[in-house]
Amino acid sequence: MEEKADASESDAADPDPFPEPSRAPLGLIRRPSVPPPARKRYRRQPSFSLAGLAILVSSLIAATPVWAGALEQVRRTGRLLYGSDMEGGGPYAYPDPGSPRGVTGFEVELMRLLAGDLGAVPVFSQGQWDKLLQVLDSGRIDLVINGYEWTEPRARDYLATRPYYVYQLQVMVRRGSAVRCWADLKRPRPDGGRWTVGVLVGSAAETFARENGGSSVEVVRFDGATDAMTAVQNGQYDVTLQDLPAARFYAARFPGLESVGPPESHGYYVIFVRQQDAALRDALDKSLAGLIASGALRMLYERYGIWTEAQNELARFTGPIQPVASQQEPRGWPLVRHYGSRLLDAARVTVTLSVTSMPLAMVLGLFIAIGRLYGPTPVRILLSGYVELIRGTPLMLQLFVLFYLLKLPPWVAGIAGLAINYSAYEAEIYRAGLQAIPAGQMEAALALGMSRAMALRRVIVPQAVRIVIPPVTNDFIALFKDTSVCSVITLVELTKEYSILANSTGGAIEFALAAATLYMVMSVPLSWFSRWSERRLGISSAKGGAWA
């Protein structure tokens, strides 16, 4: 420890041992002679994520009037809180196989070293990967370390440490695939279609695939890195482009995949802290420099099998990467206008998913309800089993089954998944509606000589439908928003697109408002339609009981 501290001390004293890096990454390496002054005001950027209002609330509560500085607080409490995501997180941070309640990974171990230098205990804080910076804003964690690449927009809003890993991208294909390297994708696909490339949504791989894919490549965005590997191993897609550590780590778990070609691209994993926490950043830099100089970092990476020649570059860095000041992306409403078409595209996905799946769910639900009420006993048992199974399991798992096990194409899986999931709920609504029709109605129909089926069709169902309009509309609106779960099977709808834009551009509040407005614009007409049909079918004018 002593030694490392010394090393970094001397490093700091000597401003620039490598004044001209042989390879200036992104052309941005600058080392300011003095650390940039910390901003006085604590800049909060609360998350307006539709899914994460809780974060907003807690951030408001957590906001303290006087900011003491994260480093000071770490020293005082002896705890260094870092944000990371265990989900599909190998080798960065993942559930410890040795102690299933614990967490391990090269970043976890790195944090142990870094926190030790600060005289603190590292505390792992689980967050959704693409929301970690928003959690950082909320003040609940001190830093984010989770394979976050240095990017221009991030560097504008947060302070980055010097890189702790030089990442590259690895092409992974199904064993025996004709694709042997990234360049192979430039050629048109033999069947005339486009190569499908699975990437982690919002990752550097996505950006790289978009910018270097050209017209022969279709980028498919996944919520988790391993999901993309599963899909490629299944043969659903051609290629997945992965950060090299993940590719190495998961190679054993995906025997059907192989890594091909030389690593592509080049970028830096850095630790992000809040703008005003320059002191913490400097302390981390010092500590990192020590680990690099002493070879401890290399040993760690070799243990995880992720050391590459490119890592030699780490030692050449002497300070944080600074953004080029002049390049200013638009902010506020111009930002929303700029990306508006993407939001609209995503809204179209949302609408398409819901208006195709809901009618299916309603029809399916009606038959299930009729079967449960009027069918023979085996059918009743079967259908109530179906309803319990579907209601009792999360939509996301059902989508996984359809997509990864049955290997349905994403749109088919998405629509079928939503339809099946909601059919169980609709069935129960219809059952209640059907049971609300007095028994005399069925008797009157039968007494007219109708068959049971005709009595249902002509007499019972038309009345039940009127009763269930309000709850079904309710479910329609709920389904509308549940389409967001389809992002786990690569369908990027409005919520996901919001999340992507908010994270890649920093316009969290603007995009949240824009997305919320779009949702409103889409769901309000639904409510109108529902009220209109209720009036038309004459429920609201009935006084004292539906048909009194």
Place this chain on the structure above:
Amino acid sequence: MIEVIDLVKRHGAVEVLRGVSLSIARGEVAAVIGPSGSGKSTFLRCLNGLERFQSGWVTIDGLRFGAGVHPVDWNRIHRAVCRRVGMVFQSFNLFPHRTALENVMEGPLFVLGLDRDLAEERARRLLDRVGLSDRLSALPRALSGGQQQRVAIARALAMEPQAILFDEPTSALDPRMTAEVLAVMTDLAGDGLTMVVVTHAMSFARRVAHTVHVFGDGRVIESGPPAQIFEEPHEEATRALLATVLAA
């Protein structure tokens, strides 16, 4: 026309009908009277197969069905019986989402497969006959109870049945509306329609019925022409029933 032999109906352990036998001739108006819980309504519902029974036989217009019939055949027979025999309920049971005219057209259109024009023509004629030609497009909830029951009668008539079963058709109505409905029923009786009427309206039974069947405790206690039943009943139970009903 209607012949019932030894009908037994049980709800679990409770024996509702304990061997009912009676016959009703074509064109006959039969009134079924008796205290509440004596099995009158259940009897009526067994006649058109709305309820199954445990033993005995029912023959309607040559169609014979019994307790042992297989469920699949039962449904078929039940439908065939319902095409021959209409039913009017105590609570009307009109289809609330359809107008008076549509209620009456429903059977001819969808069960008999009649042409729409023909069905509508028939429905208009029947609604006119029950005095509702001015309420054709009213929904049931806009009609009074008496009007609803008259629509229900027209609905049953639209199937051109061999007989109509009336299940306490006026029990849910006030005296004025009762009178409206009974007037229509009297009119039908005059036309020679076979009618089985479960009723508490003794004056109607006395005036219109050809035969009165007195039910008590799941059996037919006594049957006979109204004059005999009301003036000189043979059975003590009949006397007791009439005493309470007429005193009320």
